[in-house]
Amino acid sequence: MAAQAAADVLALEIEKVRKKVPILFEREDTFFSSIEKRDVNVVSSRDMVVPLEIRPGGKFRHYSPAGGDLGRGGGPNYQKATVSTEDISFAVEWNSDVEWSTNDQRKAVLSVFKRNIAKGMAEFRRHIDSLSMTKGDGVVGTITSVATGGSKDTYTCTTDGFGVRLLRFGQDVNVYATGLGTRRTTGDGVAIDLIDLENNQVRLASNVSSSAATDKIVVSGLSATPPTSLLGVPYHHDSASTGTWLSMNRANFPEIRANRVTANAALALPFARLAVNKIGDRLGMKVRGEECVAWMHPCQVQAYEELGQLVQSIQKTTKDEGLNLFFGGAGGMQMAGCPVREHFAWDKTRIDFVKKNNWGRAEMRPAGFYGEEHGKKLFEARSTDGGVAAAWLYYLVASFNFFVDNPAGCSYISDLSVPSGY
Numbered sequence: 001m002a003a004q005a006a007a008d009v010l011a012l013e014i015e016k017v018r019k020k021v022p023i024l025f026e027r028e029d030t031f032f033s034s035i036e037k038r039d040v041n042v043v044s045s046r047d048m049v050v051p052l053e054i055r056p057g058g059k060f061r062h063y064s065p066a067g068g069d070l071g072r073g074g075g076p077n078y079q080k081a082t083v084s085t086e087d088i089s090f091a092v093e094w095n096s097d098v099e100w101s102t103n104d105q106r107k108a109v110l111s112v113f114k115r116n117i118a119k120g121m122a123e124f125r126r127h128i129d130s131l132s133m134t135k136g137d138g139v140v141g142t143i144t145s146v147a148t149g150g151s152k153d154t155y156t157c158t159t160d161g162f163g164v165r166l167l168r169f170g171q172d173v174n175v176y177a178t179g180l181g182t183r184r185t186t187g188d189g190v191a192i193d194l195i196d197l198e199n200n201q202v203r204l205a206s207n208v209s210s211s212a213a214t215d216k217i218v219v220s221g222l223s224a225t226p227p228t229s230l231l232g233v234p235y236h237h238d239s240a241s242t243g244t245w246l247s248m249n250r251a252n253f254p255e256i257r258a259n260r261v262t263a264n265a266a267l268a269l270p271f272a273r274l275a276v277n278k279i280g281d282r283l284g285m286k287v288r289g290e291e292c293v294a295w296m297h298p299c300q301v302q303a304y305e306e307l308g309q310l311v312q313s314i315q316k317t318t319k320d321e322g323l324n325l326f327f328g329g330a331g332g333m334q335m336a337g338c339p340v341r342e343h344f345a346w347d348k349t350r351i352d353f354v355k356k357n358n359w360g361r362a363e364m365r366p367a368g369f370y371g372e373e374h375g376k377k378l379f380e381a382r383s384t385d386g387g388v389a390a391a392w393l394y395y396l397v398a399s400f401n402f403f404v405d406n407p408a409g410c411s412y413i414s415d416l417s418v419p420s421g422y
Contacts, residue, residue: 019109025169029125030343031132031233031295035402039360043085048362050081050246050405054255079253081246083403085364086230088131089221089395090124092116093381096390117394124367124396130166131219131230132402133345135238137180138229140166140173141202141217152193153211154203161297161347161418163200167192172220175208180216180226184208189220233295236359236404237352237412246403259411266417267303267351272336275353275411282408290409292353294338297346299422301330304340306419348418353411363400370395 041048057075094116102108130140142159157164167173174189176182185208194203202217218227231246239260241250248256259278261271272294279287305327312325327333333340338353346352369377381391404410 017109021110026344027119027122027126028344029122029129030341030345032125032129034293034341035356035359036361038356041360041362043362043364045085045364047082047084048403050083050403052079052081052256052405053077054079054253079248081248081256081403081405083231083246083362083401085362085399085401086228087365087397087399088128088230089370089397090120090127091393091395092120093391093393096392099392120394120396121367124398127168127171127219128230128367128398130168130345132232133162133166133347134229134232134234136229136231136235137216138219138222138227139176139180139216140219143175143211143213143215143217145213146211146215148207151207152203152205153207154194154201155211155217157200157202157217159214161349162345164195164197164202165345167195167202167217169193169195173204174218174220174222174227175211176216176218176225176227177212178214178216180218183223183225184210184215231402233352233354234347236402236407237354237410245407256407258407261411261413263413263416266419267300267307267413269307271413272338272351275351275413276336276338279353279355279409279411283406287409290355290357292338292355294335294340294351295346295354296340296342296351297348297422298330298342298344299348299419300351300416301333301340301342303416303419304333304335348422349414349416351413351416355406355409358404358406358409360403360405361400362403363398365397365399367396367398370397 053076055077057073057077059071059073061071063070094112099111099113102110102112131138134140141155141157141162141164143155144158145156147154147156169192171192172189173185173192175184177184190204190206190208192202193205194201196202219229222229236245237258238245239257241254241257243250245256250257259275259282261275261278263271276292279292308327309325330340330342335351371377371379377394379393379395381389381393383389
């Protein structure tokens with residue numbers, strides 16, 4: 001008879017499961033957190049009006065005190081910008097057996113039910129942060145090339161400064177033609193079943209008819225052509241002379257255009273100083289000196305650090321010293337007098353100088369559980385025949401939008417070269 005082997009006693013061995021569960025993805029809401037508490041205006045379903053003193057008044061002239069005509073006068077010009085709220089939701093669903101099989105420490109290292117409740121808001125905020133990086137059209141990706149295989153579409157996205165960073169595994173998305181005048185997907189869109197951040201690729205669970213390079217990936221729930229969504233940084237930080245800003249015609253009111261420095265090159269020191277001085281040129285020295293934060297992707301922080309390394313010198317002493325040729329990170333950096341904040345979701349090709357006092361929110365419904373006003377947070381799922389399904393859902397919802405009350409105080413550097421490796 002053969003000797004007893006390890007395989008013979010495998011059924012007796014105790015399986016060890018590590019209790020620590022690491023998260024293999026990011027869940028940052030860096031920019032949204034920085035402006036979330038700024039100037040919240042509670043509104044109804046009607047558009048919020050933002051009054052603007054847009055042009056000065058009065059008539060300045062010389063006159064003769066010897067009986068001369070003093071002439072007629074004038075007054076300031078006021079206009080109104082309007083902002084409407086956007087309704088957004090985040091749904092979490094699990095089957096009953098998932099909850100029952102993990103509801104005790106003797107069964108599992110964590111309770112999936114408790115984990116779903118605890119982490120839902122963080123994920124919801126991360127999606128809001130992504131929309132904060134968009135132009136108000138819900139576009140979270142631009143397709144550079146399309147590959148089709150196994151009844152699935154794989155999109156490579158390297159056209160803009162985001163790649164696939166604003167997208168999320170499992171997220172339902174729509175595909176629109178490049179001008180956003182044609183929606184290629186139907187219903188709720190198509191789910192993302194793979195994201196490769198390193199190679200800027202995203203795969204959809206099924207083919208999208210006629211999808212092509214330059215098409216746009218848009219968040220789910222939008223069907224209008226063009227779609228409308230949260231008004232993010234590139235919507236308000238925009239120097240365009242065409243189109244509208246909060247219902248005002250950009251062609252008729254240069255005052256509502258933001259300040260822009262077009263680089264078309266790698267970051268250079270004069271770009272930042274010019275961007276800040278453009279604010280002063282529009283609004284004066286006092287306003288230029290108000291708190292302004294330079295927001296950028298870490299790749300531009302690196303570019304800025306490399307400029308500092310060019311003029312760095314090392315003072316040696318007689319004792320042994322460790323070598324560190326890097327600066328202390330973005331937390332201690334300033335750019336043209338503005339604190340530097342880095343965010344991996346930022347457009348890699350631009351730096352935005354954000355005056356927090358300019359930003360606000362029109363809010364009809366703060367973020368929270370759907371149904372909590374009536375004492376209900378969890379909802380039982382329903383099967384196709386109308387019966388109760390053995391699954392549960394909860395929804396996080398919010399109705400709000402971002403606005404800026406002084407576009408002349410917004411400035412940005414665009415078309416920056418992206419350092420190698422990013």
